[in-house]
Amino acid sequence: MSPQSAPLAVTAGEPSGIGIDVTLAAFTRRQKLALPPFFLLGDPDMVAARAERLGVPLASEAIERPEQTAGVWQNGALPIMPLINRQIETPGRLDPANAAATIEAIDRAIAFAVAGDAGAVVTNPIDKKALYDAGFQHPGHTEYLADRCASLFGQPYTPVMLLAGPELSCVPVTIHIPIARVPERLTQVLIETTCRIVHEDLVSRLGYARPRLAVSGLNPHAGERGAIGSEDEDIIAPAVAKLALEGMAVVGPLPADTMFHPEARARYDVAICMYHDQALIPAKTLAFDETVNVTLGLPIVRTSPDHGTAADIAGTGRARPDSFIAALRMAARMAGAQTITAAHAPTARA
Template identity: 45%
Template sequence: MSMAALLAVSLGDPSGIAPEVIAESWLRREEQALAPFFVVGGAQVLRAAAASRGIDLPVVSIASPGDAAQMFATALPVLGDEDCAPSFGAPTVEGAKLTLHSLTRATELALSGEVGAVVTGPIAKSKLAEVGFTQPGQTEFLADASGLSHDAAVMMLAGPSLRTVPLTVHEALAAVPGLVTRSLIESKARIVARALARDFGLPSPRIAITGLNPHAGEDGRMGTEDRDVIVPAIAALLAEGLAVTGPHPADALFAAHARSGYDVALCMYHDQALIPIKTLDFDQGVNVTLGLPIVRTSPDHGTAFAIAGKGVASAGAMIAAIRMAGECARRRAA
């Protein structure tokens, strides 16, 4: 098997729902036509998480990624002996150490070409900070590991109904107007266009760019950023040949009839991008990092400690993340 067809899954926080939805994903591997994958560490946690859902999960230890393909049909392959005691709903320092090891090793394998993509489980950043994790999130971690600036790694949320990209991510709303610049809009639009062509098979993706203010500012009556910053950025991108439109009033852009007119919406701030995707595709939303030298996806939900180990968490987003990682890896390899 080509390594492009093999996926590495990082465990995420072992006290959250990631281990159980990974186990559920393996159980439904044939039904969902998932590419072969293995998990880095956490065999004991995965067994306990599977048991909480009534799954008798066969787990097999592997010494190298190449061993995973032949094992995948009959057992969930787990790379390495790193593990911790199950502690569902109550994150621990030991669990954070396992999380960081799993993320680091999975990323290394993708960067070295030993796997075609990495799928990351949700993490608890506060606990990770106690064991040396210094980045705001996994997207920035992957950018650092790839030798890129944080701005070069672009978060896209993708579901069956919609794709969105937040221009600014974890920023206070009061700071957003000062961060919305022509250069940032133009650079992120270029990254999005290249990634959708390379990894999603869209040679000329249609990018709808939202306004910042209500009604996209109404020509300066409700704020000048749309007129003075976003409109010139769109003009520059059009001059480069990109299929961009806008600025669109965000209150109407995500209606069903509007979504057919674009392939991705480039939004000005976090909630402008995440509210519509989580409303429309909460159980199938995938976080994709664009602009990296590797393929990385993740379910678009958090650790969900409150329901961990109770057998009620939906595996839909994890299944979607694994499926999308496999599809993108195949396109990139081709």
């Protein structure tokens, strides 16, 4: 099955959160919004219980293979691929018993994408604490996806988190680490690698001819030429200079406090930021309900809503599906361009 015709694989996410809520809301609007076909990896009983709680009329059908999605979709039913592990419908309340199914859904979605049976993976939010309690060893979704792909393809991958929104797209160079550890983890090689991955995927998967990257400084005012920290002069500036010599359209380091107003944003396509909140705060502030979390640097396409589990409103009908809908559309767009690029396509191990 080609990436263009393959359905999207959607994971149920943490059952105590709004993953199922937004999935159901999107499914009910599929015709009006012309959404791409997707199948859900989850527990049919759990999904039915959440639909009943929300008062959402739901026709669903269990499938065994992704290629069955098209027929079920055309018949107006939600295709659900049952999991081996059960999920319990517990809005607002974590249950450790759900952890195995949450991880199983991610693993199976990745396998379908690698095999070409799913055009892309769209993941609903997980609760890291719930998974940590069950033995999960990764900082988050992004790192876990990279590890699984490395196991399947026999080579390491450097995952890059892109927050793509209608007004701003940002990439954090360091992701899920304490702020105190950012300076020690920030290296010239890491910045260069991140920018190259962003450039490659924007060209091959999002259709940019020559992406413009704006690289932020780490310290206030980009260090004031070394007066407020040396990292900007010693690490970031040399990385930008080297990338520019390679022909990349890149500038920096720029003061982060003047990078995100409208006039500044018009001068670049993606802001490369030095740490998690430096990127995510402006992205979510400008378009919280429309921004999509995209993982670059992997041999598969993966997108996700940019919000968390929002367990406090799970099952209430208050969850907005806008970011999930945007994640579906972004996944379909990227899958239609090219799911596995030449740069990302080693021979998979048997």
